[in-house]
Amino acid sequence: MVFMEMVLLQGFSTGVLLGVLLLLVVVYLLLSGSSSQDEGKDPPGPKPLPLLGNLLMLDLKKTYVSLCDLSKQYGSVFTVHFGPKKVVVLAGYKTVKQAFVNLSDEFGDRDISPIFHDFNQGLGIVFSNGENWRQMRRFAISNLRDFGMGKRGSEEKIIEESKYLIEEFEKFEGKPFDTSLPVSLAISNIILSIVYGDRFEYSNPQLHEMIQRACKNMKMAGSASVQLYNLFPWLSPFVKNQKQIVKTLKHTFKESEKLINGLLKTLNPQDPRGFADSFLIRQQKDEESGVKESPFHTKNLFYTINNLFAAGTDTTTSTICWSLLLMAKYPExxxxxxxxxxRVIGECQPVAENRKNLPYTDAVIHETQRLASIVPFGVPRKTTCDVHLNGYLIKKGTSIFPLLLTVLRDENEWETPNIFNPGHFLNKQGQFVKKDAFMPFSAGRRVCLGEGLARMELFLFFASLLQVFRFTPPPGVSEDDLDLTPSVGFTLNPSPHKLCAVKRS
Known part of the structure; x- marks a missing residue:
């Protein structure tokens, strides 16, 4: 009002005054628009309710399905409020690649939800950040290679274990059985031999208990009640699954302690037998040297071993079980x-070198990983700084959910994204072709540590099993009756089923 009075006293007409005001408004909008463009705008998303956020529109039993539906409405970068927690979801190959590959450092931290803090306490590899993560990952990469994650070492272990797995399948004499347990035993033995330096007999109850605990925890970690606990940690006294996970984890650490104590009794610093030995030797050196705040301590060893076992068992086991189910489903x-x-290897033992001469077999394995999408929205990340992505500003410390399912089934990258089609990985000449949008192990600096080992396991176990057995549905069940609906937990496993493994003549 004071400004208007001053203008009128100076003899300006009402029309001129309105013109001046309009000009000021335009200048303000231009300036504010410029500022907004510089700072960026928040990704779009559904309007949240107080406290509940967008929970009422999400199916927490199949969260990934709800997020996929929202991506169709809001685009490849959008915001969802899980209760009071703001999450930015990334969908589609180009967006996930831009974030995790081209902006790897900016999207490089792990978002650690309450349940995974319960799992790891900020230690280990998978759910840690900062200096602990850097040192543990660097140590793991340099040492695991020596005990079986290097090409030759892992190949020998997997070939040996595949023979035991074939013997286990033969025991069923072509009758229906659940493939998940024997496959779990074999895959678990690979990582256990790398960690402890020795495998377990399939009849060993300790091995069965380790597998059952790991599988149970992975399933409970993806349950609706635990997702609510992640959003409202004060609910912990009422969340049975959270208490069960913590109880199971304590039991797992007691078992690890027994195994580690056994290794300590015969530890030879000049001849480490596995990853655990190397860790213990480094721990002793740091203690003798008086290293302050060394990350090489017993709790970190337990959490790291737990990470390696869980990550090295569940997803690979699930992928192999999916592959056998798909073979029974699609006999052609x-x-x-x-x-x-x-034709290529006959009755000879499949080896890693055969992969390049078995393009169709390799394509089937890759297509299984693509269609199954074992980890549908990856492991959540967190931004390390303010970052611009696709024209949006994402603030430092924002939780990031990468919808890997939308990468592996991106309609712009795959001819038939929702159909099992090995042709996705073959050219017209029948040669295997790599696809940039194939990201089952995620990407960037948080890419799966065991990708190389998993790829070799999948090829050698699958080729060895298909060389010996024909997989069919149980008697009285048709191929059409085989259900491909996943069983939802933190990962997507096949629903419980039985197959027949009939020895080929």
Whole structure:
């Protein structure tokens, strides 16, 4: 009002005054628009309710499905409020690649939810950040290679274990059985031999208990009640699954302690038998040297071993079980795999070198990983600084959910994204082709530590099993009756089912 009075006293007409005011408004909008463009704007998303956020529109039993639906409405970068927690979701190959590959450092921290803090206490590899993560990952990469994650070492272990797995399948004499347990035993033994330097007999109850605890925890970690606990930690006294996870974890550490104490009794600093030995030797050196705040302590060893076992068992086991189920579901594809194996290697033991000469078999394995999308929204990340992505500003410390399912089924990258089609990885000449949008192990500096080992396990176990057995549905069950609906937990496993493994003549 004071400004208007001053203008009128100076003899300006009402029309001129309105013109001046309009000009000021335009200048303000231009300035504010410029500032907004510089700072960026928040990603779009559904309007949240107080406290509840967008929970009422999410199916917490199948959160990834709800997020996929929202991506169709709000685009490849959008905001969802899980209760009071703001999360930015990334969808589609180009967006996830831009964030995790081109902006790897900016999207490089792990978002550690309450349940995974319960799992790891900020220690280990998978759910830690900062200096602990850097030192543990660097140590793991340099040492695991020596005990079986290097090409030759892992190949020998997997070939040996595949023979035990074939013997286990033979015991069922072509009758229906659940493939998940024997496959879990074999895959677990690979990581256990790398960590402890020795495998376990399949009849060992300790091995069965370790597998059951790991599988149970992975399933409970993805349950709706635990997701609510992650949003409202004060609910912990009422969340049975959270208490059960903590109880199971304590039991797991007691078992690890027994195994580590056994190693300590015969530890030879000049001849480490596995990853655990190398860790213990480094721990002793740091203690003798008086290193302050060394990350090489017993709790970190337990959490790291737990990370390696869980990550090295669940997803690979699930992928192999999916592959066998898909072979029974699509016998014509199984025919092509077995024809190629018979023609190229005959009755010889499959080895890693065979992969390049088995393009169709390799394509089937990759297509299984793509369609199954074992980890549908990856492991959540967190931004390390303010970052611009696709025209939006994402603030430092924001939780990031990468929808890997939308990468592996991106309609712009895959011809038939929702159909099992090994042709996705073959050219017109039948040669195997790599696809940039194939990201089952995620990408960037948080890419899966065991990717190389997992890839070799999948090829050698799958080729060895298909060389010996024909997989079919149980008697009285048709291929069409085999259900491909996943069983939802933190990962997507096949629903409980049985198959017949019939020895080929």
């Amino acid at each position: 594809i199984q025919d092509k795999v077995q024809e190629e194996i018979d």
